[in-house]
Amino acid sequence: MKLRRSMLFIPGNNPGMIQNAGVLGADSIILDLEDAVAVTEKDSARILVRNAIKTLDFYNSEIVVRINPLSTDFGFEDIKEIAKVKPHALLIPKATEEDIKACDDILKRIEEYERFENNHIKLFPLIETAYGLENVYNIIKASDRVEGVLLGAEDLTADLGIKRTREGEEIFYARCKVASACRAFRVDAIDTPFTDLNDYDGFVEDIKKAKSIGMTGKAAINPRQIDTIHDVFAPSKEEIEYAKRVMKAQEDAKREGKGVFSLDGKMVDAPIIQRADTILEKAKLSGLL
Amino acid sequence: MINAALREIPEYIKGYGKVKPFEGAFKNINKAQKANVSLNCKSSNDDKVVSSIEEVLKKCGIRDGMTLSFHHHLRNGDYVLNMVMEEVARLGIKDIKVAASSIFPIHEPLVELIKSGVVTGIYTNYMSGPVAQAVSLGYLKYPAIMHTHGGRARAIESGDLHIDIAFIASPACDTYGNINGVEGRAACGSLGYAIPDAMYADRVVAITDNLLPYPLCPIEISQEYVDYIVAVEEIGDPKGIVSGTTKITKDPVGLKIAKLASSLIEESGLLKDGFSFQTGAGGTTLAVAAYVKEIMKRKNIKGSFAAGGITGYIVEMLEEGLFTSLFDVQCFDLKAVQSYRDNKNHQGMSASMYGNPHNKGAVVNMLDVMILGATEVDTDFNVNVTTGSDGFIMGGSGGHSDTAAGAKLSIVTTQLIKGRLPIVADRVTTVTTPGETIDAIVTERGIAINPKRKDLIEKLKGSKLPIMSIEELKNLAVKITGIPQRYENNGKIVGVVEYRDGTVIDVIRQVQ
Numbered sequence A: 001m002k003l004r005r006s007m008l009f010i011p012g013n014n015p016g017m018i019q020n021a022g023v024l025g026a027d028s029i030i031l032d033l034e035d036a037v038a039v040t041e042k043d044s045a046r047i048l049v050r051n052a053i054k055t056l057d058f059y060n061s062e063i064v065v066r067i068n069p070l071s072t073d074f075g076f077e078d079i080k081e082i083a084k085v086k087p088h089a090l091l092i093p094k095a096t097e098e099d100i101k102a103c104d105d106i107l108k109r110i111e112e113y114e115r116f117e118n119n120h121i122k123l124f125p126l127i128e129t130a131y132g133l134e135n136v137y138n139i140i141k142a143s144d145r146v147e148g149v150l151l152g153a154e155d156l157t158a159d160l161g162i163k164r165t166r167e168g169e170e171i172f173y174a175r176c177k178v179a180s181a182c183r184a185f186r187v188d189a190i191d192t193p194f195t196d197l198n199d200y201d202g203f204v205e206d207i208k209k210a211k212s213i214g215m216t217g218k219a220a221i222n223p224r225q226i227d228t229i230h231d232v233f234a235p236s237k238e239e240i241e242y243a244k245r246v247m248k249a250q251e252d253a254k255r256e257g258k259g260v261f262s263l264d265g266k267m268v269d270a271p272i273i274q275r276a277d278t279i280l281e282k283a284k285l286s287g288l289l
Numbered sequence B: 001m002i003n004a005a006l007r008e009i010p011e012y013i014k015g016y017g018k019v020k021p022f023e024g025a026f027k028n029i030n031k032a033q034k035a036n037v038s039l040n041c042k043s044s045n046d047d048k049v050v051s052s053i054e055e056v057l058k059k060c061g062i063r064d065g066m067t068l069s070f071h072h073h074l075r076n077g078d079y080v081l082n083m084v085m086e087e088v089a090r091l092g093i094k095d096i097k098v099a100a101s102s103i104f105p106i107h108e109p110l111v112e113l114i115k116s117g118v119v120t121g122i123y124t125n126y127m128s129g130p131v132a133q134a135v136s137l138g139y140l141k142y143p144a145i146m147h148t149h150g151g152r153a154r155a156i157e158s159g160d161l162h163i164d165i166a167f168i169a170s171p172a173c174d175t176y177g178n179i180n181g182v183e184g185r186a187a188c189g190s191l192g193y194a195i196p197d198a199m200y201a202d203r204v205v206a207i208t209d210n211l212l213p214y215p216l217c218p219i220e221i222s223q224e225y226v227d228y229i230v231a232v233e234e235i236g237d238p239k240g241i242v243s244g245t246t247k248i249t250k251d252p253v254g255l256k257i258a259k260l261a262s263s264l265i266e267e268s269g270l271l272k273d274g275f276s277f278q279t280g281a282g283g284t285t286l287a288v289a290a291y292v293k294e295i296m297k298r299k300n301i302k303g304s305f306a307a308g309g310i311t312g313y314i315v316e317m318l319e320e321g322l323f324t325s326l327f328d329v330q331c332f333d334l335k336a337v338q339s340y341r342d343n344k345n346h347q348g349m350s351a352s353m354y355g356n357p358h359n360k361g362a363v364v365n366m367l368d369v370m371i372l373g374a375t376e377v378d379t380d381f382n383v384n385v386t387t388g389s390d391g392f393i394m395g396g397s398g399g400h401s402d403t404a405a406g407a408k409l410s411i412v413t414t415q416l417i418k419g420r421l422p423i424v425a426d427r428v429t430t431v432t433t434p435g436e437t438i439d440a441i442v443t444e445r446g447i448a449i450n451p452k453r454k455d456l457i458e459k460l461k462g463s464k465l466p467i468m469s470i471e472e473l474k475n476l477a478v479k480i481t482g483i484p485q486r487y488e489n490n491g492k493i494v495g496v497v498e499y500r501d502g503t504v505i506d507v508i509r510q511v512q
Helices: A015-023 A039-055 A075-083 A097-114 A130-134 A136-141 A153-160 A169-184 A200-213 A223-233 A237-255 A270-285 B053-059 B080-090 B109-115 B130-136 B149-158 B192-200 B252-268 B283-298 B312-319 B334-342 B351-355 B400-406 B454-459 B470-481
Strands: A006-011 A028-032 A062-066 A089-092 A122-127 A148-151 A188-191 A217-220 A261-263 A266-268 B067-070 B096-100 B119-124 B144-146 B165-170 B172-174 B203-208 B228-231 B276-278 B305-310 B325-331 B346-348 B369-372 B376-378 B409-413 B440-443 B446-449 B493-498 B504-509
Touching: A006 A015, A006 A223, A015 A028, A015 A039, A015 B252, A028 A039, A039 A062, A039 A075, A075 A089, A075 A097, A089 A097, A097 A122, A097 A136, A122 A130, A122 A136, A130 A136, A130 A153, A130 A169, A136 A148, A136 A169, A148 A169, A153 A169, A169 A188, A169 A200, A188 A200, A200 A223, A217 A223, A223 B252, A237 A261, A237 A266, A237 A270, B053 B080, B053 B228, B067 B080, B080 B096, B080 B109, B080 B165, B080 B203, B109 B119, B109 B130, B130 B493, B149 B192, B149 B351, B149 B400, B165 B192, B172 B203, B192 B325, B192 B351, B252 B283, B252 B369, B252 B409, B252 B440, B252 B454, B283 B312, B283 B369, B283 B409, B305 B312, B305 B334, B312 B325, B312 B334, B325 B334, B325 B351, B334 B346, B351 B400, B369 B400, B440 B470, B446 B470
Parallel strands: A006 A028, A006 A217, A028 A062, A062 A089, A089 A122, A122 A148, A148 A188, A188 A217, B067 B096, B067 B165, B096 B119, B119 B144, B144 B493, B165 B203, B203 B228, B276 B305, B276 B369, B305 B325, B325 B346, B369 B409, B409 B440
Antiparallel strands: A261 A266, B440 B446, B493 B504
8 A cells, every 4th residue: 555645746847846845745746747837848847857757866755747738739748758767657637538548558658668667657647627527437447557536626617617615515526426436446536736825724624525525635736735634634543543453353353263243332344344454554654553 | 273173273363363272162161250341430420421423432532443342133224333333434543343243234334444444353243244245355454253142242251352332222221321122113122232242341332212211111231331322313223123023934845844853852852841942033943943832732841941032933932831931132023022021031131141151151051952053064063154155254153152052952954955055065164163062953854963962862763753874964965966166265364263262163264
């Protein structure tokens, strides 16, 4: 299991920020060639990001590059240049099933040419259109490289012609749909960023809401958001204690030769054991155990 | 000769005299002697209020070669130094030594006076801006002498720095020379740095824009030290005196460093009831205070005191009961000024009480933790806060060396790379604070503990903090930046860096 609670966007045209990205503690860093970079700087940002991946140490953060949409002149050029330096994954904006297949194809060819192992470079489709959302299941299915989906609520609500609000009721359906489709394939469901940096309470509520629906991580647009995201996604003390007791009860039952057992008067079955196992694994990775 | 900080220094420096080499931070603190003070006593018939600066200069017997002192509580809003020196120049006086506790960009007019020989010497604890540049370029006749805050008090009290006339910028002053810093439009709070000057100078002149009837209350510097009072229109620009508010950094790298520093403090075992603490006013060091505050609240820790230059943030910690008292030598913002005036637990201290190594015990000796900055650090843990890597003077110790020597745990917080430069180097450009008094360097990429602190290293065994050797830290930086070509300089000596005990820890050479 790889923790992917936070994915931090870093502008691909800002050397100072790229240089320090690895010390900020995000699980993933998204070096952005798309929205953060003006059209006139697309080529230089691409070179900067390529060289940064080649030379800098990002410590424990995995490196994902958001390329430009494949429908633009820059998308395929981005892939050709960036794949050569072996980032962990590419983030594909406004992703469609066809886009993911096309990316898979070109990556396969690059990997063969560069003699990288097959399927080394992973994909994250960015779901930010109604068309993409309704087809999210097939988008994930389109390639074995897909490790997670990122929901982009700003573009999605724009596409839907609706208003984005602090409470986020308007993206409830999208969150549920993405979370469920991701779970079906056991890939990560990364929630849309919260953009008001001054609204700390709203931010915490927003993460909690996403977590309760089944999103497994959240994108961040500022390093200051990382700790809060990690705190909310960390298993609580109570969850950890309960999980420990489940595992202990299971061991005791095994020793006593019991097939079925109960804890606090309630039957413990496979899903409960699995959840306890996942919580303990997450707690370990989060440094809580 | 080579001193104990391994710097090559001459035995004699022209315009400075025989050099006492730095022998180690704690080698020179056993015995001390204070200077005698000569004074002109007043009778009940004497009037202290004088109508102009010119007149007061004459009454004080101004002549070539004198040393005039100033304090820096009005910071970059100070009008007094320029006002007095303009008058000195107008009177045709030459060869003046300016002993200003700090020099800021506002003191630019000094540059012309340096070039024309009105000013030939400078004693200061910190200088930035045009005067620092002019000194670096070799315009000053004699080398500038850079003190620490505590070292300046020591030099004055011992007679090493004899002041002929001290000018005290006074936000409030009564007609018999009682002064405080908490009233008036130029209110700046504590006047701690001016106290040794007032006590040891031959003549003491209060310059005020707020002359009040006798007696003033409260009194910070009393009538027994003050010879004359001159009322002027304005002693300073309030905007330059105190910043409205001092703010915690939003820079994510600064916050990361602050978080690591606070974790180090927590794991050092010093953060418990009775904890004492000092930080500067910089955004990152303030962020350390913010994180420390969080820990203190979470663990219900009641600290003892915070000291130094005081910010609104530290005042909030006092008000929330996290400290029982503050020691304030200088207020950094308006909230601190207000608290210093209104809260009896917010106490003033003189520069001597703050950091003088040659008194019967300075406040720095009681500090648990000090958070310091750095321009450069070397692999011996020596810290430079005096010159940039280009050799220009851009600061000075201030209280850096004093607190580093006194505190149980002195932590330097700095980015590992600034601009394109690695901050940890083999050798700093100038040694301000000796490595033996620095316990830890905290950067965004790792923490180095001084190998001399075996107890601390032992304590941190098993810690999750990114602890590494200083060489590893340096290599991390160099891997990104490469090794910059050193700026080698063998020019004439333009500055002498005195350690707090009066020995010479390094010299500053003319920028070519």
